Every structure is written in C-alpha cells, then in structure tokens.
Amino acid sequence: MNCLVIDCSTRWIICGIHSLHDGAVIPGAEIRLEAPRESSTRLVAEIGALVKRTGLRPDYILSALGPGSFTGLRIGVTTARDLSQLWNIPAAGIDTLTLYGWAVREHDSIEEPFALLFDGRQKRYYTKKITNDLFTTRDEIIVDLDPLEFESIGLSQVYVDDPSSLSLPERVRIRTIPPEALTARSFFETALKLDAFHPEKSWKDLIPVYIRDNPARPNQPASAAQ
Template sequence: MSALLLIETSTRLCSVAVAIDGVVVAEHEELDPKGYRHAEALNPMIQNALSDAGLRVRDLSGIAAAHGPGSYTGLRIGLAAAKGLALPWGIPCYGVDSLELIAEAVREAVPSELPIWSAMDARRSEVYSAWFHPDGVRSSDDLPEVIEPTWAERPAALAGGDGVEKVLEHWPKLQDSGVRYARARHALAGALRAT
C-alpha cells in the first residue's frame, strides 16, 4: 500500500489530502478571508485527514508539500510540517511546484485543448507564472513576469491562479478558468512522479 500525505500552503487556502494507492481518500481545507491561519490550522487538518483515512503518520510512504512560488510564511509552515513529520519516521519528503498544482486544478475544472498558464500574484505589476501543455506537462520554467502592454499580442491560453485577474485586461485571448487556488489533492500527480 502506498499512502501519501499532500500539503498545500502556498496561498491563502490551506489544504491537506491523503491518497492511498493513487486515490485521494481524505481532504481538509480552510480559506480564511481575513488572512493566513495556516500555523493554527495545518496540524489539526493533518491529524483529521489521517484519521479519516484510518492512518497514522508512521503508515505513510511519503509526504509531498508545495515548495513555491507563493507566500513565504505559508510555504515555511507547510514545508516545516512535512519535514517535522517525515524525519522522525524516516518517511521520504517531496516538493511539488505550486504553479504545477494550479495547472492540475485548471485541468480538473475546465478540460480544454488550450495551453495552460498558471499565475500567482507577485504584488505590484508582477506575477510568477509557468506554461503547461493541456495534458499538464510543463512547457516552461517558473518565470517572474512584469505585466506589459505587449501582452495583448500573447496567444490564447486557459489560465488559473490568483494572478489571473490582474492580467485579464492586458491579454484579450486569455480565458479565465475561474480557478484561483489549488488544493492539496492537486499535488498527487507530482508526488507520484517523484516517488
């Protein structure tokens, strides 16, 4: 049996999932509109997800957590929890790119043949972004990008992430999937590739 704990804390959504043999069997999440509560919420969510799956930490065969880009504090909380659980039990730990999680969320929400553009708000007039083929395979590195008038010439794409809203007026061919945040379950594909 392969049991994976999946953690996503790179955005305002704090999310945990447990997958057994490649199937998500338990999920817990919290989105606090007032800000980040990851430090308070994450450990109880992990305990509840493991309990829902009928597992203990020592039963896990791996732990995967989003490693960025994203909220510096949120990422530290998620990665510290993953390492803190993994080290005492000798459980392998895997990092999954946050933009890849968003691409998986977009694929789940809106099946399309368009390339996927994942974008996270980097403040000011910037986004962190990456391109993915419609099947979810990455086609670019993570890029910090400054939003510019030349974006009007960019090709059609399906987009997700909390950076999308700030670019829509500059990129007419961009289709908004409506996905703003990925959930921990979206780390499963990356975690399975890493194991």
C-alpha cells in the first residue's frame, strides 16, 4: 500500500507518501510547511511534487478531519475527496486531535494522560484528552472548551499550538506542540494501529469535524447585525 497523507488543519501543511510492505512501513517522502492561509495555492502542487519525487502512485489516502482552521480543513479534506474520486482509490479519515496527540505522546514519551488544545478563536479551544491507549484516545469526545472550564477535565498538563493566547491555573503545565513531532509518517503509523484502512472506505467517509454549528459565522454584537 502506498498512502498519501494530507493535513491542513492548523498553520502547517503536512503531506507525504509512505508505503506498507509485509507489515513494515517503508519511508517515502513528506513535507511540513508553516504556511497559514496558503493551503489553497500550495497543497496540490506539493502533492504533485511528492508523487514525482517518490515515483509512487498512491493507492490509499489518509486525511486529517479536524477540528482546526475552517479554511485549511475545508481545502485539505476537499483535496483528499477529489483525489480519491479522480484516482478511484479508497480514503480514510481520523480526527486531527487524535493524530496530533498520539504523535506528541510518542515523540515526548509521555505516559500520563494529557490534553491537546487547538485555538478555536473567540476565546474557545478545541480540546481532547490524550490517554496512553490509542483506541481510548480516538473515542474521547472533542470538547469546545473555555479555558475557565479546563479544571473540569482534571488534567495537569496540556499541549497547545499557541501558548501565548492561553491562560490556565498555575498548577497546569502548558507546553507547545513540537512541530517536529507532526509528520505524515507518524499519522500513517497511527492509522495503521487503529486499523483504519479498509478497501470499502471511500471519499464519502471523509466528513470534516467542525464542532460548531456554523464555524464561518462571525462573532459580532447583536447591534452590528441589524
């Protein structure tokens, strides 16, 4: 299996092509670009460059489903859906907090449960508890959380994409998500552990995780809407 991995959920564009042969992951090639608001112009070109560089034709697609940047998420998932139809290959999706959380856990060798937070704007955070069991992590509910509500989770350590915007009780250790932990290969390996790849899966299974009813709706005073 040659798997194309796509993620544009946050400020990074992450994509890569890696293979599975006789139960072992064979490294291909990948990129991670810090390019906020550039996924619409760069993602497809980067995928084309990866296909050319590796000489591998993907026969499966793995897409991060969010939550995260509304625009980046829409572009990443739409691209995965389009390529799945164009190449007539199956596609699987996993929520981004599981993919990032497990990548961070493996990279930093974390044993105790922790929380992973994405800045959801409007003073809200998309939050998920990352446990030491991958299947439990996947099944944890993604919460749209106000920082003042964080103690209700009962965890003492959080990883966040932008710690400068976060204020939590002193007992909570705030750490930055290490970019080097976020690789297409780690996402691919996580999906393999979750047994996410099945031939009957299709682009129709790639449904973005937006959390809020209308993530594009501006937060404005009632008087401004009149």
